[in-house]
Amino acid sequence: MNHVSANGDVSQIVVRAAHLEKKIGEKEVLRDISLELGSHAALAVLGPNGAGKTTLLRILSGVWGPSSGELWRFNQLVKTEGRTDPRVGYLGHQSFLYPTLTAMENLTFYARLWGLPSPTVRAREMLQQVGLMWSQSDRVKTYSRGMLQRAAIARVLLPDPQLLLLDEPYTGLDVEAQLFLDRTLMAYREAGGSIVLITHNVHEALRISDAVTVLVRGKLVWWAPTKGWTPERLTSCYQQWLRGGNGHP
Amino acid sequence: MWVAMTAFVVMVVFLFAFALDTNRVRLASVFPGILWMSFLLAGMIGMSRTYAHEIPEDTLTGLVLAPGDRMAIFLAKLTSAFLFMAVMELLTTPLFFVFFSEPWNGEWILLGMTLALGGLGIVELATLLSAVSVNLKSAEMVFMLLLFPLEIPVLITTVEATTAILSNPVGNPWLWLHGLLAYDAIFLALPLLLYEYLWEV
Numbered sequence: 001m002n003h004v005s006a007n008g009d010v011s012q013i014v015v016r017a018a019h020l021e022k023k024i025g026e027k028e029v030l031r032d033i034s035l036e037l038g039s040h041a042a043l044a045v046l047g048p049n050g051a052g053k054t055t056l057l058r059i060l061s062g063v064w065g066p067s068s069g070e071l072w073r074f075n076q077l078v079k080t081e082g083r084t085d086p087r088v089g090y091l092g093h094q095s096f097l098y099p100t101l102t103a104m105e106n107l108t109f110y111a112r113l114w115g116l117p118s119p120t121v122r123a124r125e126m127l128q129q130v131g132l133m134w135s136q137s138d139r140v141k142t143y144s145r146g147m148l149q150r151a152a153i154a155r156v157l158l159p160d161p162q163l164l165l166l167d168e169p170y171t172g173l174d175v176e177a178q179l180f181l182d183r184t185l186m187a188y189r190e191a192g193g194s195i196v197l198i199t200h201n202v203h204e205a206l207r208i209s210d211a212v213t214v215l216v217r218g219k220l221v222w223w224a225p226t227k228g229w230t231p232e233r234l235t236s237c238y239q240q241w242l243r244g245g246n247g248h249p
Numbered sequence: 250m251w252v253a254m255t256a257f258v259v260m261v262v263f264l265f266a267f268a269l270d271t272n273r274v275r276l277a278s279v280f281p282g283i284l285w286m287s288f289l290l291a292g293m294i295g296m297s298r299t300y301a302h303e304i305p306e307d308t309l310t311g312l313v314l315a316p317g318d319r320m321a322i323f324l325a326k327l328t329s330a331f332l333f334m335a336v337m338e339l340l341t342t343p344l345f346f347v348f349f350s351e352p353w354n355g356e357w358i359l360l361g362m363t364l365a366l367g368g369l370g371i372v373e374l375a376t377l378l379s380a381v382s383v384n385l386k387s388a389e390m391v392f393m394l395l396l397f398p399l400e401i402p403v404l405i406t407t408v409e410a411t412t413a414i415l416s417n418p419v420g421n422p423w424l425w426l427h428g429l430l431a432y433d434a435i436f437l438a439l440p441l442l443l444y445e446y447l448w449e450v
Contacts, residue, residue, distance in 0.1 A: 061314065062314075063310055063313050063314065084313060084314045084315070084316065086316050090310075090314055092307060092310060093307070094305075094306045094307035094310075095306050096306060096307055096308050096310055096311030096314075097306055097308065097311070098302075098306065098308055099305055099306060100302075110311065110315070113312070113315040114315055114316065115316065140306075155311070
């Protein structure tokens with residue numbers, strides 16, 4: 001079992017996956033996925049397109065259930081058909097925001113959906129935190145990619161989750177938006193949150209996470225703590241896996 | 250949604266009211282058929298888009314992530330679709346009577362029950378098929394292809410029940426209403442069994 005924890009703290013396991021498999025139709029998308037993520041820890045998942053990264057995140061979030069294997073979150077076994085948890089925040093490829101509603105309306109809607117007290121106040125707080133108060137009354141469909149991502153982050157942080165699942169969150173962001181996301185994730189980790197980050201970028205992986213793993217054809221083929229790794233060395237190692245180098249399954 | 254549905258039905262009412270020659274066609278015999286065919290087509294127009302606006306930003310996943318049973322999403326969609334259908338039926342049914350000069354026998358409760366059960370039958374299946382086809386490439390085509398044949402029992406039972414209610418003297422619509430009730434019960438139970446699996450289609 002591959003384990004990642006901050007400062008060697010193994011007392012609190014946020015996510016524990018044991019031999020997870022996922023079949024969609026006849027296709028085996030995930031094979032024998034086992035991992036553990038402690039509280040305050042961050043794991044980066046690298047992998048080529050179609051490796052099953054998004055499927056892994058959808059299963060960890062509870063949107064989908066695994067075909068076999070066990071998934072534990074916060075020491076609770078997740079049912080086989082999948083079950084979401086208010087302590088888990090999932091940022092997907094899309095924002096999950098209604099384009100024809102304003103950012104304020106979207107966040108208030110989600111705050112109500114999550115049953116949060118004072119939804120409007122909470123929505124305003126989150127918009128302030130992500131720096132979108134100035135455009136709170138604009139429809140989301142008028143937002144740029146960076147603004148949309150900020151609004152999506154506000155949505156994810158709305159219920160104050162303890163685990164963030166991020167699917168390529170830096171894609172399409174300009175430098176300023178990337179710095180904003182960096183600051184947000186660092187602050188989130190300092191506040192005690194755990195992160196699973198999907199990325200193609202080794203710099204992002206090293207900056208954010210405590211450990212990095214490589215997913216190829218539905219299987220975790222390599223795992224290492226990020227401490228002591230340089231971007232160049234990690235890139236070279238990652239490329240070896242992509243090319244099907246030594247030890248390739 | 251209900252505006253588009255109502256506008257469509259009003260258009261059908263006008264079209265048939267002017268197109269049918271009352272000297273040659275006995276309106277009472279075609280009235281229930283035209284009424285329910287226009288309701289079914291209006292339902293198709295409205296319901297095919299039930300899940301479509303969840304697609305661009307994957308808001309359906311956003312809804313799934315919220316606490317609570319996923320079935321609540323389907324039931325909420327079904328309830329809103331039924332309310333749209335009911336509003337449309339309430340607004341347009343009197344128009345049919347006016348434009349087709351259909352005499353009224355006064356069985357309001359039976360006609361109201363037929364409209365409610367028939368409307369429910371149409372939206373139950375349409376909401377389920379909309380959910381099934383939402384992630385498919387040819388979503389609208391699959392929706393249309395499956396909806397028509399599967400709605401045939403609703404069309405037959407509602408048309409026969411309406412014919413019985415509007416005939417003079419009033420016939421017995423209960424056989425058809427029981428059939429409609431059974432159809433509604435089946436297509437309410439079916440999504441409850443299938444819905445967990447639909448997310449991964």
